[in-house]
């Protein structure tokens with residue numbers, strides 16, 4: 001193919017200085033930037049051509065090579081003619097005033113491929129759930145959970161290469177992880193087919209991990225569940241997720257609590273709600289009642305005379321213990337009174353109630369009928 005004249009592309013003379021090249025590049029890049037020419041394929045091609053020309057001409061060494069000769073600059077897969085080096089491109093954000101968001105897309109594609117693959121990568125975060133008894137959640141507990149993780153392979157120490165051997169630099173891409181292909185006007189970079197973009201190849205893979213460097217396993221992790229844990233709470237255990245890749249840090253472990261329901265105490269935020277049945281006589285006359293506490297034991301509560309069904313009383317500080325999530329405040333115990341009406345009356349009870357009805361001018365013979373508004 002015909003070699004494009006990079007000086008023409010950048011609209012500079014052969015003897016242009018670095019500063020002239022830079023200035024011209026900036027001017028043209030601004031003019032043909034895809035964001036300034038939405039949907040304009042020609043402008044986009046032009047823009048890429050400008051990128052490529054600048055990549056070569058801004059680098060004295062590459063420029064010399066280009067000046068020297070009829071080498072095919074684009075199809076080359078030798079170590080020297082790599083993909084776009086982002087370092088060659090100055091930050092253009094000032095140029096476009098931040099309004100051009102996809103610069104990274106255009107500049108970065110090739111270089112990201114070569115840099116990210118060999119960059120140490122954090123291991124995956126792992127989430128597991130743990131079932132907790134009501135009491136354990138309330139008081140806090142240290143428990144063990146089985147965590148499915150990718151662990152660094154002990155056999156090869158995470159390198160993926162059989163013991164006694166080491167991964168070596170990929171000869172195909174020179175360790176860059178990408179190959180440049182001739183794609184008409186500009187060079188297109190694709191992940192190296194030999195090493196899959198890793199930049200390194202393993203000739204004799206570790207027999208334990210198959211060259212992966214990590215192995216699946218279930219790790220037992222001790223987790224401290226804080227007192228007052230509620231259902232669905234996430235407890236983070238830093239660094240106990242999957243092993244990192246290429247020397248990166250391990251991911252984190254998240255333990256989601258599943259708290260068993262209590263037959264009596266229902267959690268509401270940091271409060272506990274307990275339903276306490278009282279007789280209609282207790283409700284009418286007032287009474288001293290004993291209410292169970294979530295942690296065991298009871299608390300005495302004085303019901304005033306004339307307590308209505310569904311009335312709630314608050315026992316301060318008898319709810320869930322302090323957690324960071326509730327700002328260090330201990331929750332309350334909410335006592336909900338349920339007035340119970342007897343289903344059956346003894347004869348004597350019936351007589352007393354009939355006398356009461358008479359006293360209150362309530363017509364018992366009419367059964368449930370009562371004039372609305374009377375009491």
Ligand SMILES: [Zn+2]
Nearest residue numbers: 153156206209
């Ligand atoms: Zn291994």
Ligand SMILES: [Zn+2]
Nearest residue numbers: 170173192195
């Ligand atoms: Zn390669």
